[in-house]
Amino acid sequence: MRIPCPHCGTRDLREFTYQGAALAQPEGDWSPDWDSYLHLRDNPAGETRDRWYHNPCGTWVVVTRDTVSHAVTGGIAAREAGA
Amino acid sequence: MRVAGFGIHAGAAARFRFDGQSFEGREGEPLAAALLANDIRLVGRSFKYHRPRGILTAGSEEPNALVTTGDGAGATPNVRATVQEVWDGLEARSQNAWPSLRADVMAVNDLAWRFLGAGFYYKTFMWPRAFWERVYEPIIRRAAGLGGLSGAHNPDRYERAFAYCDLLVIGAGPAGLMAALTAGRSGARVILADEDARMGGRCLSERFEICAGPAHVWASGVLDELASLPNVTLMPRTTVTGVYDQGTYGALERVGLHRAADPRLPLECFWRIVAKRAVLCAGAIERPVAFKDNDRPGVMTASAVRGYLNRWGVAAGQSVTLFANNDDAHRTARDMVAAGIKVAGVIDSRDTAPDSRDYPVYRQGRVVGTRGRLGLTSISIAHAGGVRDIRTDCLAMSGGWNPSVHLTCHLGARPVWDPETQAFLPADGAVPGLAVAGAARGVFSTAGCLADGVAQAASALEALGLAAPKIDLPDTEDDPYRLAALWQVPGKGRAWLDFQNDVTVKDVVQAAAENFRSVEHMKRYTTQGMATDQGKNSNVAALAVLADATGRGIAETGTTTFRPPFSPVSIAALGAGAQGKGFAPQRFTTSHAASVERGAPMIEAGLWYRPSYFPRAGEATWREACDREVGMVRGAVGVCDVSTLGKIDIKGPDAGAFLDFVYANTFSKLKPGRVRYGLMLREDGHVMDDGTTACLGEGHYLMTTTTAAAGLVMRHLDYVAQVLRPEMDVQIASVTEHWAQFAVAGPKSRELLDSLLDAPVDPEAFPFMACGPVSVTGVSGRLFRISFSGEHAYEVAVPARYGAALWRLLVAQAEVLGGGAYGMEALNVLRIEKGLLTHAELHGRTTAFDMGLGGMLSKKKDFVGRAAAGRAGLLEDSRQQLVGLRPVEAGAPLPAGAHLFEKTAPAVRGNSHGYVTSTAHSPTLGTTLALGFLASGRARHGETIRLVDHMRGVETLCEVTGPVAFDPEGGRARG
């Protein structure tokens, strides 16, 4: 698997650490939103967005990929991706 | 038998040994050819029935002729004799036979074949249940397996490598050569990989002409041109074994297997090839026909028989017969005649078979039986004109060709049945970026393959934005394939489908009868298509039989799934570079050499190596050294290398606010020159890490992490800065490696430092938790007054280039003052005496509340983990809380991992109230001590509980205490 790093270009999977779905962190005190954010995950057949850390350059990347076709269609810096 | 004047290789004579006997072969020819040249037909025994088996094919699909090469720890089992090249000194042994290949005891299985059919094991070893693990499994395991491993560490060198290209051409037959030539001339970066030692594919094994000359001469010409192009890389002996996402291909190169052992040379190299486009030109594999006793040595595929003759000058027999259902196979008979070898008969299942003046052709013919215990002697046939026996020592058979579609299926696509060629063809778009050309997609004539290679390469080039050059197609044969389906010859007895796993037509029919009708179920019930060859010869025939038995068509029956690898890959090659020191980087501190000189055993801490203790003369055990080192720190001064702790430099206008968000407690109000202990939570509210952070100046902080979590914390800080708080203006940089940092701890620590610093430490200006710049014998460094021992202590840091020198100086000065170096064991005892935490306690399931540090969670600001840490369930008094433990009987063992129970409660899981995380013998207090987590622990100080370690057989009564056993007021560190 190859993943696009917005700074370094497309790189082999071995350079990345997977974190999980690219979700927006809720605000405020504990709430059902926090529970969903921490514990509940969709398992989509199709397009999904998740966060990967490019270890060598320290960039968090939001990767868009397809869980069915395995196509990787995008990778943008999490800093620019918004929530 | 060698045939003079035939063969296109001119290898030097080479001696090799097979089962201890010495033979002459030719360097570079496959072991199989060399064995046939020496009239060795019996090469191995089959897996299940131990049937005598010979060489079936001339390619990597070989199911039968598996041998073990090499000896001892370097021995390699299941080497295909059709792939292994002969070199002077090659040593090979047959497998699966005892005491010898010719008289194998386990061949009794073959006599019991009526009872050992499909499902035998499942049905037989059911009762009694108690026998499963103790009786059946050990026996079956002993009998199972192909070949054997030495059990010793593999001393051979393997290699891995990465390669990149615009176009990867897989297979260098007629189609592959043309594809590579087309792309090569366009200027694209091309890799041409082929599993054979010499490229050319069928051009090397057939007698057809290309450009009015021998095909192999044409192939050599193309290869010469390709070799001259700087943008083309030729990779012979390289099998592309797997297709992975985004154009990544796995490939195994045989580097040192074909020459005399050289310890510096890798045996194999596993390549990861990243290709923008690829063309699969893997050709096709000839399939056998299932008829009674078709597995005797001497029964081979037709293409293999003529391949050994045309390419290697070796006749597989002296009186050859052919059994076929297609025109292509008749080449074998013609080539044999051309070499002056007797063709005793051609048995063709069709009534349209081409006639010949050179040999009898039996139309509507079929082979109904064979004879010859260890090698074929004759066959029985039935044909339009009757039945007869024919004396023959080599039967060439062909049921047609199966395109090598395997790689097109590696990402999940299924091949498509084509009734015209009676074969599965690759599905369109099976792998993004991969096109298929030539026989691999059912184009069987040479002219068709050449044209298809050009066409598929041209489309790939177009997709790459490159112009395809105009290529003139050379003249060559364009014969029609002409085939009539023939999978099996019905009749009594055993007709073999899968030679490697001893699966017969009867087994597949039985599977269907027992309702294992899905092809995937049939495969698992019969073991059809498993093991090293993965059924490359037999799968299609087996599912044709299944289709017949279930009354469905072949298309409807479908295939099993082809998964990587295409052919076997050594685990050693996949893991190349990761043995021994290659497994993980080793990180060494600047004091490493000095510690080793002192005889300190080094222990791993993450990737780092740290000294366990520093033994002195007269100390018999590590405990004596450790106790002394603890005593030095408590009584005088100790020195310890703490450079491995993570050090992260944080700067920026928002650095303070950033730390406030990262840590549970507040840092923005920390004054320059001061240090604070901080607790970092995960988003789920549990503790991630702890450490001290110093304020070095306005908007400038230095964070310390634990050794274990340094990388994790760096990633987390990047996460907070880039994902959770991207609006903050802050820059983060690791400086762990820039600084050598040493703890100087003990009542005489200041005295020691004053002897080295250019200006003495002013205790008024430098109180506990102060930090600041210092000059160490003229070198600019940093000084922190922090303590992980509970003593008056400092950490002094200098640029790493001076680390080794400063360490030696510190240790020497400490020894003058009655102290010395201390290692990890003493460090651990010191911190347990003080109830200080490590990742034994911060193990990922504990909270600040559990640690008794709930008060550190700021109520005035937001921070990572705040919301989750506030969940009611994480704040219940009944949670397991950090406590100290002290044995009622001083010195009794308190092993880490032991569980805690009420004094009289049975020591069973349901009654556990907690567990021990850290333990030490405290020379300071003259007893063992432990830290652990106990339900409602903070309210139970003074209670006597029972500690039980079932694994070590320990049971100790102990008193629950606060975590801090020594100097609970902390006066020693502050004073």
Added chain:
Amino acid sequence: MVDLIALTPCAGLLPLTVGNLALAEVDAGPIHLIAPFRGGQAATDAALSKALGLEMPGPQATTRKGAARMLSVGPGQALLLGAAPPALDQAAVTDQSDGWAVVSVTGPDAREVLMRLVPVDLHPGAFAVGATARTMVGHMTASVTRTDEEAFEIIVFRSMARTLVHELSEAATGVAARG
């Protein structure tokens, strides 16, 4: 008063020759990580340009002027080697002079050897002289820079110098043995 003796990261490990490959430690001089704060890129470039005659490189690139050179190591981050940085009030400047082992890998087989360790395309068409990559060498995070047609420079954590030399010499041994 004694003087503290300085040791380089690869002291006692290099130089080394394996086949036609030469491994040598590079004395890179001072090394600082330069990372402009928000909006500080232009001012940082201007200050660097004025003092040293170079600017921060773009992604995967290097800049050079005399002994001073910079190589990109991350978004908005570059290492300055060979010269002390000028005062940069709009950038985080972090001294990492002693944090890195810098090793040159030189010889006709340099790329062949690095292909065994580095999962990045180092073909001159894709990785020309002056190109740099933050990537891995074996299991180590590293910066790999092409300094010449047949020369690369590898930068890893100082503590991993011994592993770097081990990995490079092992890979070079295998390549050399192919003949």
